[in-house]
Amino acid sequence: MSTPSQTVGPFLSIGLPWADGPTVVPEGTPGAIRIVGTVFDGAGQPVPDALIETWQADPDGHFDHPDDPSGPLRKEFRAFGRCPTDDDGNYWILTLLPGAIPGQAPHIDVSVFARGLLHRVVTRIYFADDPSDPVLSSVDPGRRRTLIAQPADDGYRFDIRLQGDNETVFFDV
Amino acid sequence: MYLRDAPGTHPPLDSPGYKSTKLRHPLQRPVLLPQKLTEITGPLLGEGRLGANDNDLTAQHAGEPQGQRIIVHGRLLDGNGRPVPNSLVEIWQANAGGRYNHVRDRWPSPVDPNFDGVGRTLTDAEGRYTFTTIKPGAYPWQNHDNAWRPAHIHFSVFGRSFTQRLVTQMYFPDDPLFDQDPIFNSVPDPKARARMISSFDWSRTVPNWALAYSFDIVLRGRDATPFEQEVDDE
Secondary structure, eight states: OOOOOOOOOTTGGGTSOOTTTTBSSOTTOTTOEEEEEEEEOTTSOBOSSEEEEEEEOOTTSOOSSTTOOSOOOOTTOOSEEEEEOOTTSEEEEEEOOOOOBTTBOSEEEEEEEETTOSSOEEEEEESSOOTTOTTGGGSOTTTGGGGBOEEETTEEEOOEEOSSTTOOOOEEO | OBOOOOTTSSOOSOOTTSGGGTTTSOSSOOEEOOOOHHHHOOOOOOGGGOOTTTTBTTSSSSSOOSSOEEEEEEEEEETTSOBOOSOEEEEEEOOTTSOOSSTTOOOSSOOOTTOOOEEEEEOOTTSEEEEEEEOOOOEEESSSTTEEEOOEEEEEEOTTSGGGOEEEEEEOTTOTTGGGOTTGGGSSOHHHHHTTBOEEOGGGOBTTTBEEEEOOEEEOOBOOOHHHHHHHHO
């Protein structure tokens, strides 16, 4: 009998952000990529009171968790990122590209929290449209591109549209 | 595999009574994601995230904050009744007058220079957590005519997997503001709603010091695996 979810409300930024939240790896780490994006609402307006969290495998496809018996972990790789959106709805994460996991293309799991979201919404960042990935291939081809990060300066762009035209694909986990 | 919660446990994202959901809830149905390694693992955040006095919101400044001092404690459990040990619990809240220490909070009740309203702790080996804080005040907001939020403390917990991540709000017993609050009432099942209300806990009050409330948080449970079945049979 689970405890219900509630919204983070408008003042999440006093409680949830960490100074080092966006840096999954320290600045200057060789091979680090910056993922940037903007969260938009159904009117196309940026959402300034949202929070993005990311969870991913390391470049060898390993998770920092006892339920992944696959192997040793990288040092200085937290696997988890957290960034509030700024006044223009922008977030960023500095990380390493995740490796492939057996049977799945490289991806990052994303949670979005915001004022007006009574429960987080979950999506995935992919880096290429890989038809062999079972999750990607379960998504309507017309909407699949909302899950693919676009190459950008020193990294990738991944915008999140909560509602309406080009609405991001969200998952029921 | 983590079990899905019963219908009515969580609020629908489209909850018209809470106006901010209008432009922020997805219109498309979510795509079913079979739980894979990414979802059954998750961040196990520990000691490195805590500073001194992070679990005592009344001791983070030179002076003491205004208001009623309270102990808030409870257990972090999974749906199988097992404690979740060594797990990060984060809270944030308004001060005794219902004012958040946030630049966008314009409610004309003063900021308390001795109260940030932010706390963190780790659950112990039995999944227990404890905070010392101030009972937050109710405050008005613009959702509907004469709208007031019941007093609440925001809670953020991780559990042991991406699927168990939960952000909720803890309420106080017998709050007369429940009936008009669309956020509290967004949870369809009244029994689930009641699980967000803390209990007054006389046994944990501290004489001449603090009142106490208890609040257990229950995360999604796991399917019994063959291994666990064997243990159960012993």
